Amino acid sequence: MKFLEKVRCWLGKHPNAEAFLWFVFAAACIAILVWFLLFSGYGDPPEFVYEQF
Incomplete structure (x- = not known):
C-alpha cells in the first residue's frame, strides 16, 4: 500500500x-x-476435423 501511495x-x-x-x-x-478483430481469425467459419484427415 505504501508503494501505491508514493x-x-x-x-x-x-x-x-x-x-x-x-x-x-x-x-x-x-x-x-x-x-x-483483424488478425486472430475471429468470425471465420469452423474447420471440420474430418476434412483434415
Missing part, C-alpha cells in the same frame, strides 16, 4: 507523465482490440 503522489505532481501513461494504456487496449 506512485499516486508522484503522478499527482507530474500530470504530463500521468497523461502519457493513460495514452499508452489506451493505445495498448486499442491495439489488442484491433489484433483480435
Whole structure:
C-alpha cells in the first residue's frame, strides 16, 4: 500500500507523465482490440476435423 501511495503522489505532481501513461494504456487496449478483430481469425467459419484427415 505504501508503494501505491508514493506512485499516486508522484503522478499527482507530474500530470504530463500521468497523461502519457493513460495514452499508452489506451493505445495498448486499442491495439489488442484491433489484433483480435483483424488478425486472430475471429468470425471465420469452423474447420471440420474430418476434412483434415
